[in-house]
Amino acid sequence: MAYSVKEMFYSLQGEGHHSGRPSIFCRFAGCNLWNGKEASREQSVCSFCDTDFIGTDGQNGGKFRTEQALVEAIEALWPEQAEHKYVVFTGGEPALQLTNELIIALQKRGFECAVESNGTLPLPSQLDWVCISPKGSAEITVTECDELKLVFPQEAAMPERFTDIKARYRYLSPLNDWQQSTLIFNSNTQATIDYCLAHPQWRLTLQSHKILHID
Template identity: 35%
Template sequence: MEVKVIKETTYRVKSVWKTLQGEGLFAGRPAVFVRMVGCNLWSGYADTRERDAARTGANCPMWCDTDFTKEGSKAYTAAELAQEMRSVGGDVNFCVVTGGEPLLHLKPELVEALHQAGFFIAIETNGTVSLQESCWSEEQGELITPDWIVCSPKLPQDQLTLEYFDELKLVLPDYHPEKYDAFAKRQRPNQVQGSQLPLLWLQPEDGARLQQATQMAINYALDNPEWRVSVQTHKILNVE
């Protein structure tokens, strides 16, 4: 009788590091970051920027400065990655899984391994991969999801499949609130002192258009106070 060997899922990781969360509600909080390899909107290589922007219809390949390529990456099982994160993070119990696009990789067994290691799990996603697709557990018959979801859309709202999020971050000037009015309603309600807290952020693009984008964000927030201007505090503090 032939015995089938089930190969354990591995996760291709670019880097694991301890730092401060730089943006959003948890800005300034010590965190263990995990950068997954790969994205569905850009290859990560400079010579494909225009090609991938045309292929996907996203603007982000033209200005994204994140290195999520496979070079220098390492493969971990869920248990190995949780152990590495605990080793790097020490007593830090807040982790951020990012990319690239983390929902291309995040599976229920990894979520469970990180929870067992004592982590509160936040992710940063572009909204094009659904939780049903990435986090459904056939074994348990339910979704096994991260604790906190930050979505920074890079495609029009009618192409976004993410079912819900906790924070919405729009990078100006390419992604404007008026184009995401329906998607913004997918935010999970979060209560602070008995009132719902709108975690809707306007993030000025860090580049040649920074001054223009910053003024645009300020003007929009002043006229629409449910929105906030996001400041990249990790860059101000000069931490990765």
């Protein structure tokens, strides 16, 4: 199978349960909730996306014709001789391209494999960590995950809607202006804090990579 990758880079995980963990991020091109074009943003299911996932022209991006080619490109980004290899597949929507074959090939190289998905499509069974982040009114098909991370508030995706999802951890991330490259404290941040305090099964997570100005 061929893979279209927008970008790949080595950095720290900025949010959620693995916040601060050194990780390789593999961002697949394409999404099923928005085409990535500004002209259609307001009409899309996910209108607040702050990510460019169109094409394959980003850092270390490209078309990879085989699992082996992509595995080698990912492994080349990990520090030489370093252990605890960790790769996060994201997008767009990674479930459009991610396969068990790719995951198994990376696991054979010592990688833990995680995904950040909107939860609308089936995910490969071999993943080591599953984070889903529902968006708007989109129907969720993934009903069990390690981490449920919800942008808050969303009128059509409030926390009460997802009580049936089995998740080890539940996080709320304050909705930020998609045009802001820096995380700012606003009314959504305060509302998220207040909700977590009133519903302690949820935990606050912030986009620390924006606070720290790292990729």
